Amino acid sequence: MQNSTGPRVRFAPSPTGFLHVGGARTALYNLLFARREKGTYILRIEDTDVERSKHELSDQILSALDWLGLEHDEGPYRQSARYDLYRAAADRLISEGKAYRAFETPEELDAERKKAEAQGRSYRYSGAGREISPDESDRRARAGEKFVVRLRMPAETIVVDDLVRGRVEFPADALDDFVLVRSDGHPLYHFCVCVDDADMRITHVLRGDDHLANTPKHVALFRALGAPVPAFAHLGMILGTDRKKLSKRYGAAAVEEWRDRGIFPEALVNFLALLGWSPGEDREILSREEMEREFSLERIGASPSVFDPEKLLWMNAQYMARMPAEELLERAKPHAPAGVPEKDAALAAIELHRTRARTAIEMGRALSMYAQDPEEYDPEGMKKNVRPETAAELERLIAKLENVSSWTAPELDAALRELAAEMKISASRLIHPTRLALTGVTVGAPLFDVVALLGKETALRRLRKFVERIRGDK
C-alpha cells in the first residue's frame, strides 16, 4: 500500500479519551486520500499536554480507529517521545535568528494585556524580545533567567492556497510572535505539529476547519524550519442538530458511543464519508473499496454539516439488510441480553427480524426473544388485547394447536383460522393476544413464523403461562 513517492498524510488526534466523530472523519479522509493517491497514512498521537496524556486515553482512541477499520501505514508516533526533537529544533531556530528568547514575566505580559484592553485595542505581544542581541540573550539564559521562545513572524501577508477553500489571505498584522516553547521548556502545540510534519515529510494536511486560522502560523513555522510547506485542505466542522459544534456532552459525539448503540463500523464510516464529501451520481451506500477508488479533494464541500442520527440509523439498517445472516448473527450475539437460540433457529430469526431492527442492539433483543420466555407483557397491549373471554379463547387455541399435524407456519395459520371460524370470532382476536403471550409485545415479525420458529413446546408453554397470568389478574 505505501509508497515512497506518493503523498504522505497524517491523522494527529490528541488523547482526550474518546474518538470524536469529527476526528474519525478526518482520519477517514486522510486514509482515503492516501489510498487513492497511493500514498502513506500516518498516525500520530499529540500527547504533549502531559497532564491529560495518560496512556489509556490514547489507547481508547487507537482501539476506536481499529474498530472503524482505519488502519494506519506508519506509527503511531507519540509526541511525548519526541521532546528531544523539539528542543533541538528550538535551539536551531534561535541560533539561526528565526526565533528568539523573550524574558517577560507572566505578570508583565498580563499588565500589557490589561493596558491594551483598557485602551480598547486588541493585545499583541510588543516584540521587545526581538531587540535583544544574541549575546545578551545567551548570557541571560545561562544566568538562569526565565524565558519563552517566540517565532519571529514575517512582516508579510501569508497566503494559504487551501485545497477545499481556495486562496485565503492572512494580513501580517493579524499575527504576533507566538510562543514555541514555554518557560519551563515545554514545547507548545503548533510548534510540535510543524516539527513533526516536517520531520515526517507530510505533503498534505487534511484537518478540521478549526485549524484554518492557525495555518498562517504553521506556514511561517515551516518556512523558518526550512521545510517544504505542505498543501492544506480544511474540512467543514461537524455540527450537532443544534447547529453547534458537536460536543461530548451533547451526546453522540464519540465513536465509541455509536459502537455501544449497536451501529456497525462500516455504516458509520459510510455515513461519515458522506458528511462533507460526495461521489456524485446520487450514490449513498458505498464500500470502502469504492471510496478508496473515487475519493477526491475536489469533491469535498466547504460548508459545515449537521450530524443527523436518524440518517445514521437508516444507513445502519441498510447494512443490516445486506449482511449475510451468519455474519449478522455473530455480530448481534454480543448484544443479545438473554442469549440466542440454537443456530438454525437463530438464523431463521435473523431473516425474520432484519428489516425490523435498525441496530445490533435491536437485533440482539429480537434474538433473545426466542431464547427466553417473556418476563413481562406490554401493559398497553394487555389493555388493548385482553378481554374477559380471552383466557378461555386461548385455551381452545392451545387445545387446537396441540393437535396440528405439522408445526409449520401455513399449518398453524390454517389451524388458527379454522378455530376462529368455528368460534365465530375474527382471527385477529386470537392473533393479537397470542403475539403478546409469545413475545410480550404487540409488534414484530409475522405471527405464524414466530410460532413456528419457537417450536411447539415453547409456544404452548408461553401460551399457558400467559393464560395463567391473565386468569390471576382478574
Add this chain to the structure above:
RNA sequence: GGCCCCAUCGUCUAGUGGUUAGGACACGGCUCUUUCAAGGCCGCGGCACGGGUUCGAGUCCCGUUGGGGCCA
C-alpha cells in the same frame, strides 16, 4: 473585540452561466398486511436578503444578515 471561514428543501447533498433545481434521511398519504417494519408508488418542502456583471444568474463580484471557528 480583531482576523478568518461558511450559506441549495428541517437534515445530508447533486448542481461548476441557459435545469420543470435532481437524489437521500425525516415527515404525510397510498399500497402490501394479523401487528410492526421493510419494500413499492405518490406528495410536502429549498437556492438567506440586497445590489451589481451578463442577453441570461443557485452558479461570478460586492455588501447585509445569519451561523461557525481562531486569537485574546
